[in-house]
Amino acid sequence: MGISVKLEAFEGPLDLLLHLIDKNKVNINDIPIVEITEQYMEYIRQIKKKDLDVMSEFLVMAATLINIKSKMLLPKDEKKEEEEQDPRQELVERLLEYKMYKYISMDLKDRELDAAKIMYRESSIPREIADYKEKIDTDSLLSDLTLAKLHRIFESVVKKQVDKIDPIRSKFGKIEKEEVNLSEKIQTIQRYGLLHRTFRFRGLLEKQSGKMNVIVTFLGVLELIKVGQLEIVQNNLFDDIVITFTGNAVTELDDNLVLN
């Protein structure tokens, strides 16, 4: 699939998804999740700018897509089938809501063009009247305010400010950046592969601390399968996935493949 549009052109993950749905000419209520997820991943690999804020928003959606994909691959519990919701349902609702606001904003744009043609005039109150300034009665304005109340309000302002500074993160410094560094994660998997050659997927994931590491490890595995350095075998559904590393060195992957 040729990628003609730059990721920067998209306002966010929802925008990108809508574009993909549009481009694939598929029904929003019946998203072919496997294809769309693949294409989505393809796009986010294009991000070259090291903008962590943007990146993390796109990654969260990537995780959501992969989660939906895995849920759809699971066999349905026949007993519960009726109550079971399509795993895509929530995403579809979000997409529809987002699309609705995009649609409304176009309507607003038209209204703005029309309204811009209406002219107003400055007020022209005669000087002698304008000079009359209503005396604002400070006392009555402040009648409901006590010093204690003012103090309470200020306290809550200060408290909010403190809340905003996440005390734990601010002590850690730049830890987030490492968490989502795909290129490093890929090299770690390669090193692990050189050492163990054949290993269980579950075992690999269990070594990861935190959700972000699991997600990025998963992405790394997908990436290495794609470039032909990993082979996977799963004999039965729910069996452990067994991974064999077929590469022979820790390599620097193409820049395009690096997420961060």
Added chain:
Amino acid sequence: MEIKKLEAAIEAILFTMGEAVELERIAAAVEHDVDTTRKIIRNMMDRYEGENRGIQIIELDGAFQMCTKAEMYDAIVKITHVPKKHVLTDVLLETLSIIAYKQPITKLEIEAIRGVKSDHSVNKLIEYNLVCEVGRMDAPGRPILFGTTEDFLRSFGIHSLEDLPVLNPEKLEDFKLEAEEEIQLKLDV
């Protein structure tokens, strides 16, 4: 004061003030009750609208303002330079429509719908005076709630928030159908 005189006074008031004037203030100035005053103004609005006039009276959330009719624009640009207004990007329009429909709304809620950080957009909209703080949410951290301003109504030719196009479930259905048709259309091409 007989009605004709009352109308003349209101016309003079709206002309002189230029800005939007709250109904209560107009009523106090012409020394009539609010309901009568509103009726008289609405009557005037109809007349301005129907007659071949170049000006009109618009209602903005319980206030009234005198302005030109949109179709006079061409004549006016011929005589004077009309300053260009700031152009709202699609991102700003998107954020603005969410705020308009969901107000009062917190930044977090806006971000949940858009899927991206929205500080920049919200701040720009505040700077353009289209959006303002309307209070604090009664929740942990007491986040700021945002809503639209009178300038928003004026800039988009909306008379009150109730005047915004309705978004009922059927509308959403229509919208879905439309989107599907769009897709069908593209398939056909």
Added chain:
Amino acid sequence: MEIKKLEAAIEAILFTMGEAVELERIAAAVEHDVDTTRKIIRNMMDRYEGENRGIQIIELDGAFQMCTKAEMYDAIVKITHVPKKHVLTDVLLETLSIIAYKQPITKLEIEAIRGVKSDHSVNKLIEYNLVCEVGRMDAPGRPILFGTTEDFLRSFGIHSLEDLPVLNPEKLEDFKLEAEEEIQLKLDV
């Protein structure tokens, strides 16, 4: 353009311009000759005059201007004297408390604490005479410093800022601890 439309255009032009506009400019804008245009405007003047209108068109040395009729003076005086309703909203109270405790403070510093643009609140507080400029900061751009007014102090019956209840350092520590506990709680869940 038929006469009715011409009149509407002239009305819109005179309304927007406010000042006196030379006949020639009006004629050029409506794309008619000077004589016809003059005739039409004089006609409009008669109509405005005869009808019970609040506004009129006057001729000033070959130029025309729209203005209120003299007898409307009382109505205009009244509207400017109708007291506006002033209320201290939560947003204003919050800004006021920051200025009271942190003065002298710049707008940028207020915005840093609140996390949003605060021009509107600061301006309103100045209008209400609760806040005023107290100087300039010795920094690039020499930003304005704001503080509370004497009226503000007087209405609380306090004599100086030192009389404001103190926010003690222990309290601040408490807040920090509380915030940390909250986060720990979230992590544990």
